[in-house]
Structures are given as structure tokens and as C-alpha cells.
Amino acid sequence: MKVKVSIYCIVATVSTMVMLLCGCSPSLPDQYEEATWQLPPDYFSPNNFGATLPPNVAPLNFRIMQGDASKAVSRIHSAKGGEIIVGGWDVNIDEEDWHHLLDKTRGDTLFCDIYLKAYGKWEHLPTQHFLIAEEPIDPYITYRLIRPSYVTYEELTINERCLENFDERVVYENMRFEDSDQGQCINCHLPRDWNRQKESQFHVRQALGGTVFIHGDQVTKVNLKTDSTLSAGVYPAWHPTLNLIAYSVNETGQVFHTLDPQKVEVIDYASDLILYDLDSNTVQHIDHTASEFESFPTWSPDGRTLYYISAHYTPRAENIDADLDANYDQLHYNLFARDFDLQSHRFGPRRLVFDAEAIDKSASQPRVSPDGQYLLFTLADYGQFHIWHKSAELWLLRLNSLTPDLSSLTPDPSPNGEGSSYFFSCILAPQVITPLSIRRGVGGEAAPLETGVGGEAGADSYHSWSSNGRWILFSSRRDDGNYTRLYISYFDKDGQVHKPFRLPQRSPDNDDLLLRSYNVAEFLLQPVQPTERQLRRAIKSDAHPATYTGSALLHPEADSTAVLPARPAEERRGESIAY
């Protein structure tokens, strides 16, 4: 008898739960009318519709503005079959169903139909869509979370996020050593070769400062500041094949606008480039000229060319800081390159790649695509710290070829007489420059998006390429002009940039309530290996001091800073490359 009662109880409970679940599951309306009203731009938050998605990305959950409607049902479906139906204003899509649907829809279109019930009648909004690319995206990204702050800083984290789901973990958090007399700043977590070999680096400033190198689960800390260099390494660039990292060294300051909504200017009062050899723990100068402010180095994929930005500065007053503060908008950075010999580790003379000054602009953060065909950089009105510049946009420079015609090269003996070195100057002549209209929508079209994600002029700044070169991850303040969010754009084989989507979040509130910025985001093929404990232990230990060993130039005495056109910019404007 007891057993029977128990069985009845279980059956009754299960059936009730099933009935409740069935009752709760959303269903599409049988009858509806087509909505005729215009959707406001912020009707969906975030509005990723129209974007091209990787087939392995996490669900793009979104929120529908409620308005007068009382109910909402969304149907996400593919022409190749399969659908997901989600009820409610927060469209939280089941991860498993989403991946199944995306997998089916590779290379095709994913549709989203939204039905609203208002005043007892159902309406169908215009069908939205996503394009699903064939090529997957690297599964992880790393970034720093920081408040868009000025001088003070408190809690900073270097995070790692899986793009295939919503898992996020803190790689390192600076408050570990909060009891120190000084605070601790952390920045520039940069993987080598998309972390294929589990190698990356980041900087620790002030308390227990140094540059942290990660190799598998091995962690070491190095002090890159030497008596002969301006500072420790700042903006890094891993050499793709050799154990070398190019860094800028910068003397950076901040000054504040009294009225301009750009709020702050981050100015370099001096900067150089150095080359760090991980094997010998030595530092060499690459560019070391007082009148040239070099920064943001980056290597070509074959490791034979180093691109960077540089501004020519002629002091107008004795106090350089005051002079630059007063004339901050007169400092324009151009793109330069130096050839690099893989055997001798020497650099050739510099050459101008893109004369931004000639068009009254300033370039920053160059990054070459993995196939070596494109140079992606940020262009704004002046300066180099474009995250604070509302005029900042991503631009693309199409490079002629990165495959040198070896037959045309003449051997150039290395300075120490050992072996020979080859410099491929003039091969990388820039041919086409196009504004990369990521901010506006599909590449090439300068019209604002119909369903734009925000009305603010938003600095598009730091960017990186995925390992397959098909995805561009970039930070942007387009949403509100102040808090940087991450966007991802598809870059197709024809060199067209597709409408970006914002980094998927489990809830729209995550972005909305997060009063922090995403900073220096990079793709990773696999997670960072060391645990926080291992990192903490390494950071607590003493930093190995690097040794300075002179110049890395082939002919240091004939450094070609004179390459900078001697004529004023206004004279050169007529010669500027088409843009």
C-alpha cells in the first residue's frame, strides 16, 4: 500500500511538473499582423542583427524594449532547418540549441522573427537576420577590465573569456598585493602567436613591478628598465618566430580637459623603441632619437618587418611638457617600417609607410593581418592614445605583397661580418588605403547603420586579428562614448568588413551595469595556463634585470630619421596617398 502511494505521489508530481513546464514554454501565435511602425534604433539591446557571426560563438542574447506590448516571443531559425523559440523580453538562448543551429547554418543566414502582443493582438516585427560564416573564431580572448579612469586606479583584472560560451575567469587581479605600500597596476597582456605555444606576457607596475613572461606553466619576471632606456617596456610586439619582443619605451603623462567631452589627453613626452631578447635577457635600442616619438611596434607575420608609429617633434619651448600640453593637437603620428634581418637581428633604415600627418590625421596601433596583406590601424585627428579620441576610426592599409621577390635582392653583409642579411625595402609600398567602416557598417559604405547601436561618436581603437585572419576584435566606445566594449567583425576573403557584433553576454545587464572598460583585447587559441597562485608567486619574486647592449640597427650612426619629409605637411598634402 505504502509503495503504491509513493508511486502515485511521484507520478503526480512528475506530471504536474511536466504540465507546468509545458504551460510555461513559449509558443508562436497562430494569428498575427505585420508591424508597420518604425523600430527605434535602440529597440534591441544590444542590436547585433545584420552581423556576420562565427559558427562557434556563444548565443547572442538580447533584450527587447517592452514599450506597450505585454508579451514577446522570438523564433530563431534557419533555412536549413531547426529553430529556437524563446519567450520574454530578455531573449536568453539555450547554449546547446544555439550551437546546434549555428552548426547547421554555416555559410547561410539565420533568421529571427519576433512577435509582440499588445492590446490583445499579436504583431510580427520585420524579420531580422544574422549571416553565419564558414570560418570559426579563436575560442578565447583575453583583456583587461579597467575603469575609464584618469590617475587613480583600484581593482584591475586581466581576464580570459571563452567566446563559445559565457565562461570568464580572472587570470590575474592586482588587488592580491593590496597591503603593499604602493598600489599595483597591470597591463598589456599579449600572447605570442595567439598563445599557440602557451606564451604570453604582461606588465606589472609600481608594487613588485616588472614584466611577467608566461611559458606554459612557467612564469618569470624581468625588469626591462635599464639606465640607457627611457622606461621599462610598454607596448609589446612578439616576434612571430624568434625569441624577441619589440617594445616601445615611453614617458607618458596625462592632462585634463576643462570642457571637452574627450576629457583627458594621454601624451608621450618622449618615446623610443627597444628590442628585448628573451634568450640572452638583453635590451637594445631600435629607434632612439629625441626628436622622434616612436611607439606601438608590430611585426609582419614573416617577422621580417617591424611596423610602428612615430611623430616628429620640434621643441618650441624649453619646457617640453608644457609645450606639448599646449600643442597636444599638433602632434601627428605616421606609420613607419624597418626591415629586420632574421639572422643578424639587425634593423635596416626606416621608411614611411603611411603619411597620416599629410592628411591632418594621426595613426596609431598598427597590426598586420596573419596573411600579411593588410595593415589595420587606428586613425584620429591627433596624438596616439586614441581610446579617448572621438574621431578615432579603424583604417585598413592594403599592402602590395609580403612575399619578397628574392631574385631582386642584393645581399647586404651584416655589420659584424657574420653571414649576410637581406633588406626588402620598397617592396611593401602601400597601394590602397580604405577607411574601414566598421563603425558605420558594411565595409566601404560610409552611411550610418539603419539599426545603429548608438548615436555617440565612439572611439574605435585597439584591435587584433584572429589567427585565421577572418575576424577582427576591436574595442569601441560607440555605445556611449565613455565605456569601451568589445566588438567583433568578420573580414571576408575579398577584404570586406562586415557589420560587427558586440561580445556576447549572458545578460544585457552585464554590459549595461558594467562601469568598466574592456582594454587591450587579444585572441587566444587556448587558455592561459598558469594559475593565479603561480602568477602571484612569480610576481612576488625579484625581477631579473635585463642588460642593455646598444643599438639593434644595422647602421646606428646613420639612423635615417631624416627620412621624415623635411617639407611641411601642408606642402605634402597634394602627394598623399588616396584615402
Added chain:
Amino acid sequence: MSNSKAYLTLVFAAFTLFLLLGPLQPFLRETAALTPFYATGVSLGKLMGRPCGLLLYVASGLQSCFAIPWLGAGLFTILLVAVAFALKWAFRVSDAWFGLCWVPSFALLVNFTQLGYLIYTLKHPAVAFADPLGFLTAFCLMGLWYRLKDWQWKLVFLLLVPTVGYWLLGFFGALVAPFLGFCELAIARFSLFDHPSEKRGGTHWVWGVLLFFVGCLLTAFTRAIIFPSFSYEVGHLAFTNAQRDFRIPGIIALVYPSLFACFRFRGKKPWMTTVAAVVFAVAGLATFYYSFRDPNFLNILRMKHAAEAGQWEQVLKIAKTGKEEPTRAQVCLTRLALFKTGRMGDELFTFPEGSAAYNAPQNQWLRLMIGPLLYYHYGKLGFAYRWAMEDLVEYGERPAYLRYLHRVAQLNGEEALARRYERTLARTLLYRLSVAHTCANQDADSSSIRPLLNYTDQLDGDNGLVEFYLLNSFALSEGGSREMVELSLMDGLITKNLTGFWSRFLALLPTWEDHIPTHYQEAALMVAQLQGGAPVSNLPIDPVIQQRFQRLVEASARNGDNAANAFALRPEFGDTYWYYYFFVEGLKTN
């Protein structure tokens, strides 16, 4: 409830409410403004990812009720009463000794009311409610332990409290097991003392050792494996070494209950009630004595709240009625109110002037308390935003900072950014009501601030010296709107920089119609006297002012040295610019 219990409860509640809703009411409102509580799943989820997250979420939610002072004070009082009753329940204290149970409640009350200026710099989301809530939970858990009969349940308690307890309650969860271990060992060792559990002997040794060592180990393990970046103290209101005096109430609340572990407080004899009542009274008096009731501090808060509500007359009323020498923060708020009411030129030097030290350890209190407010109202929007953001970075997402970030974004025309701040502020529990109230004044604010934005942007820095920067930026500026020229004129007078006086004065002259503000008339006479060559005779200077100036010149010639003049002339000329120019010196502008 026995009579003595009811009386003590009523007396405590009345005392607490009197203290909080009487002199400390502005302090409660400011505490609410500095409480970062947002009623969202995301906020809760983030806090739950760290130890003490639940306690801090609940405590900051309760604390945000200080935005409606009677509600917040009521909740705080109920919580403190509950702490006393929980202590009584946990250790089975008799009614006669009940007065002793109030000491931790008084300590926790003063733990909050002693803070004063420190509420700005303590990086804790719930300075008032976290400790009482933590102790209440800890006492309840201790009471529960003594009521567990079966060893199996005790084992479950031993496993859960140091682990889950540390996660949910932080320091207070970690505290319970070692404290109970100490209690059990005390029972076992000092068997002459009777104990609530009514048992002595071997089991107490075993449980004492287990609770103490296993409890500590489990908490250490939980922290090391799951929350390695957090201290054991997480959740507890901690002070730096420089603020060590502030630790005393917290230590009392922590150590005092151990008395109940070692001694038996039972019985019903009248002397017990008397002793307990005396302890209660002493604790109450100490609480009142050590509560921070500095008149200048409370006046700054009153003036600030009035300014934020656009009640400029109220600001001036508070400034006039202050009996102490004012701090620079009060002087700055007074000047702002005079500017807003258009009475600056007539009354500025009639208000109390001074630079009384802030009754707190050295810090940039003016900037921390009213920096963004001053910059916002004087049209230095970049700096208002900057300092609100700097403080948000350092001290957390407090609504007080978001309010200025929001207002600046609105005036800057950054609509999307303003909406983001608006949405965030809308998630506050009750503070949004006070924001909604003050938002009604926002249009008035905007229309009075816009004329001050008529200048060319520049890169600058203030080193946190708000008053110094504002005075100099206006005193050294040229041109701009009528309001800016008047501020230039007045700030030139305040900084005693008379260069450009006549050009500003003459530029404003047509706008004054039939009455030149008194202080400007005084200044015109004085500058003409000092520099000569000015056309004072052509100006419509009031003959009364002219005669008064003449009297000043004669009197100062009679008296002799400056110090003697300053003293002698103050009664007659203390409300004039002349007196300020010649005799008010050494004021610190911060």
C-alpha cells in the same frame, strides 16, 4: 517580555533613534549617498562570487534605506536590538543580566556613528550595517550550536559554517567555529564555571579542539582554494594603523561576548539587574560621547544636501547660523549659494570667513565632499567628471559619484552616457527617490551653468586643490558671459588680485542698472584710492559707502599696526571688502 527587558529595549531604541534622527540625520543621508547598492541580479551575482557577498549585499541594501532617514534609522535600531536579543538567546543570559547584552549593540552603534569624515574614505560598501548583521548572524549560529543535541548535526555544523559560512558571511562566518571552540575549551578547562550547555568534561575538549582547529583549517582551505585573493577579515569594517582608535568599538563587539562563554550570567537577584543597568548606562553614555557630532562636519553635510536640492537660501541660512569658525568647504558652499542667488556682490564679505581645520586626519576633504559639486556648478565640467570618476575608481560605484557623472554627461550632450548612468541610478533602492527629487532642479541648474561654459577648453590640472583652482581660473580669465565676468571680478577681489578690476567693473556696470552691488562699490573706492587715476567721481557710488570708507581711512591711520587695526575695526568694518582686503590673511584655500 519582562519589564526590565522591555524598558531596556525601549531606552536603547529611543536613544538610538534620537542620536540618528537628531544630530546625525545629515550623516545618515550622506551614508546612503555613499552606499553602492544596486538591486539587480548581476550585482548580486557578482557579489556572490566573493566571500561575504551575501552579507554585503543585504547590508548595503539595508544601508541604502538611510536615504529615507527614519526608515534607515528604524531598520538599524531593529538590527541592533536583535543583536542584543541574539546574544541573550545564544548564551542563555537571564533577564536580570540582560543589560550586559546591550554592550555589543552600543559598540556597533558607535562603530558607525564615530566615523564622521571617514565615510568618504573607507572602502566598504556597508559601513553601518555589515558588522551588526554579521554579529547577529554569528550569535544566532552560536546559539544554534548550543542547541544541537546530536553529534551528527554538530558535525554538519562544523563542516558547513567555516566553509559556506565564510563564503556567505566572510569574517563573521570564519569567526564562529574558532570562537565556539574557544568557548568549549573554556568550559572544559575552567570547570568551576557553569555553562549554558550544562555539561562539562571530555566531550567539550573534543568539540573544542575540533571546532577550533578543524574550523580554522576548513576556512583556510576554502579561502586558499576558492577565494585566494580575499583576506579572512573580508566584510568586517577594517581601519588602517593611522585610524587605529576607530577599531576599539569593533574590538569590544568582538571580544566582549567571550565573557558569556566563560562566565555564567544567570539568576534573578536585584543587584544583578542594577549592575547590568549601570553597564548599560555607561555604554550608552560612551556611545553618545564618542559619536562624531562635529558641528562643522554636520553643517557641511546640511549645506551640501541643500545645495544638491537647489535650496540656496537654506545654504545661506545654515552658513549664517554656524557658531564655529567655518571650514573652507563651508565658505565655498556659501559663495556658491551667493552666486546662485545673485547676492554675491552685496553680501559675500558679510558671511563668516575662516579656514578651520577639518576635525579628521589630513586629507583632501573639500575635494572629497564637494569637489564635483563645486566644479559642476562653476561650469568646469571636465573636472567635475574627473573627480567623480577618480573617487568612483577608488571608493566604489557610489550613487553620490554617479549623480555628477550623470549630470555632467547631460550638460555635455552625451545622451547615451547620461542614459547609462540614469539606468544605473534607477537600480538603487531608495536613493533614486532623492535623485528624482533633485532632478527636478536640474533644468534650473543647467540654465544657470550654461552661461559659465562660454570659454575655450584647455588642458589643465588642479592637484586636487579645488578652491584654489576655481578662484584662479576665474580671477585670471578674460571675457565670457556676464556671469563669468562677474565671477572674474569677484574672484579677483577674493584673491586680492586687482589687475583687470576696472575693465571687468566697467564691463558689468551697464548690467547693474540702478544699483551697483555693495562690495563692488567698496572695491571701486579702494582701488581708486590705491591705484589712483580712476573715474570714481563719475560712478554712482552710494554716499553712505563713501562716508564709511572715509571713516575707515581715518580710523586705520589713528590705530597704528595692522593687528591692532584688525581687532579694532572688525566690529564696524568686518562686513566690508576693505576689511577682507587689508586684514583677513593666511586663509588656506583647501
